[in-house]
Amino acid sequence: MAAAAALARMELKPKGRLPSSQEAIKNQVRKELMAEAAASERGVSAEEKELVSPEKEEAAGLSVSGVYFICPLTGTVVRKDMREKHIREAILSYFSVDPVAASIMEIHTFNKDREKVRVGVETMAKYLDNIYLHPEEEKYRKIKLQNKVFQERISCLEGIHKFFQAIGFETKTLPVPGQETTEDYYVLKEEMLTRLEDLKDYKEQLLSSEPVRAQLDRQLCVFKPSPEAARFELPNDFYNLTTEEIKREQRLRTEAVEKASMLRTRAMREKDEQREMRKYNYTLVRVRFPDGYILQGTFYARESVSMLYNFVREALTNDWLPFELLGPGGLKLTDENLAFNECGLVPSTLLTLVWDASVMADIQAAGAEQPASPLKPELLSKVQTLS
Numbered sequence: 001m002a003a004a005a006a007l008a009r010m011e012l013k014p015k016g017r018l019p020s021s022q023e024a025i026k027n028q029v030r031k032e033l034m035a036e037a038a039a040s041e042r043g044v045s046a047e048e049k050e051l052v053s054p055e056k057e058e059a060a061g062l063s064v065s066g067v068y069f070i071c072p073l074t075g076t077v078v079r080k081d082m083r084e085k086h087i088r089e090a091i092l093s094y095f096s097v098d099p100v101a102a103s104i105m106e107i108h109t110f111n112k113d114r115e116k117v118r119v120g121v122e123t124m125a126k127y128l129d130n131i132y133l134h135p136e137e138e139k140y141r142k143i144k145l146q147n148k149v150f151q152e153r154i155s156c157l158e159g160i161h162k163f164f165q166a167i168g169f170e171t172k173t174l175p176v177p178g179q180e181t182t183e184d185y186y187v188l189k190e191e192m193l194t195r196l197e198d199l200k201d202y203k204e205q206l207l208s209s210e211p212v213r214a215q216l217d218r219q220l221c222v223f224k225p226s227p228e229a230a231r232f233e234l235p236n237d238f239y240n241l242t243t244e245e246i247k248r249e250q251r252l253r254t255e256a257v258e259k260a261s262m263l264r265t266r267a268m269r270e271k272d273e274q275r276e277m278r279k280y281n282y283t284l285v286r287v288r289f290p291d292g293y294i295l296q297g298t299f300y301a302r303e304s305v306s307m308l309y310n311f312v313r314e315a316l317t318n319d320w321l322p323f324e325l326l327g328p329g330g331l332k333l334t335d336e337n338l339a340f341n342e343c344g345l346v347p348s349t350l351l352t353l354v355w356d357a358s359v360m361a362d363i364q365a366a367g368a369e370q371p372a373s374p375l376k377p378e379l380l381s382k383v384q385t386l387s
Contacts, residue, residue: 063348067237067282067298069214080237083214091212099166100202106159109211116153120160121206123153128167128203131188132196141188142174167202168192216282218297218311222379225292226386232348238282239347280346287312287325287351291373294386301346306336312353317376322356 067080073090091109094102111117130140143150154160169186176183192199223229280301285308287295297311305325313319325333333343333351340346363370373380 062233062235063231064219064235064284064296064298066235068217068219070217071214072212077217078214087212087214095162099162101205103159103163103166104206104209105212107157107163107206108209109213110158117157120153120157123149124160124163125203125207128199132200132203135193135196143169143186145171145184145186163206167199168195216298216300218299220311220315220379221296222315222375222383223286223294223296223386224383226294228386229286229288229294230350231386232284234284234347238284239280280341283340283346284348285340285345285351286349287353289353289374290355293373293375293380293383295375295379299340301341302339304337304339305333305343305345308340308351309336315376315379316374317371318374321374322359324354324356326352326354 068077069080069083070077071083071086071090073087073094076086078086087109091102091105094105107121108117111120127140127143130137134140145151145155164186168189168191170189172185172187173182174185174187175181283299283301285297285299287308289295295312295315297308299307299311308325312323312325327333327343327345327349330352340349345351
């Protein structure tokens with residue numbers, strides 16, 4: 001249900017049209033995964049389905065049930081711990097449709113060492129360049145699999161062998177000239193010599209592609225005015241630490257706080273506070289509007305505050321209205337380039353939105369009619385109550 005809702009939001013949101021090939025990838029991958037999911041659903045027993053319920057009950061008292069991500073290939077919303085598995089399944093499911101595109105995604109996504117990927121891809125591009133520029137030269141159409149450069153730079157990359165097969169290479173065992181031994185080669189099929197422009201396109205795709213990364217789902221929510229706005233109960237997804245480590249850290253801090261405050265200098269305390277801030281991966285942010293309504297979203301702890309300003313503007317009916325955000329104690333968030341953890345706004349925070357007084361005075365003086373709430377009607381239609 002969460003995935004369907006998120007996908008619906010994505011479909012309705014105005015955006016630039018994607019390239020047709022990317023639309024095709026997204027539609028086909030979604031179709032493949034839906035077919036697989038339907039097949040799996042038919043084989044799941046009622047007892048197995050019940051296994052999901054404890055997690056839902058556990059999340060009932062939390063401010064947010066967890067950290068979620070949106071798969072760029074399918075639009076599906078998945079839990080943090082399932083994102084890599086889902087992206088892998090999405091890429092692998094696309095091999096039956098476009099093996100070249102799928103293998104390129106696999107190379108860039110599944111290999112985590114970006115420097116190794118860069119070196120391997122550039123070496124592979126040189127092989128393809130040689131073929132494109134010298135198609136009459138047979139030596140360029142053969143790649144010895146035991147070649148040291150090939151082994152060290154290319155063969156070690158996951159997905160690279162699927163890429164070779166997809167663009168028209170086949171494995172052959174050939175005799176070594178002047179010897180009685182043989183060696184294995186990748187050899188370009190003869191028919192690919194009539195499709196040299198395709199090879200050039202494959203090379204460009206390989207060089208220009210980026211890893212497929214899931215996008216953090218903001219989990220945008222709007223709440224009615226509530227005295228519970230400053231109360232947060234976060235799931236473990238928001239922390240770098242394990243549950244046991246979190247409990248131990250909390251106990252030790254409680255025991256040592258009075259003594260530490262007396263013995264440490266201010267600089268030492270600030271240094272420790274910054275170290276604490278780095279323990280958080282995400283932060284749950286609530287913005288309270290002048291009418292009391294609350295806008296909530298999830299952010300990376302290391303994202304800049306400017307992303308929050310954009311998030312708020314996108315929720316406004318009149319996104320041109322200037323505003324400021326005030327942190328705890330009424331402190332203005334003036335530097336939008338600072339990260340949430342640098343401002344101490346982790347793992348959760350309640351901020352207050354204030355309008356630019358001079359602009360609001362001008363609007364009132366002009367007699368301009370203002371909506372009852374500054375938030376978009378479609379967001380207000382889904383308003384919730386904080387419990």
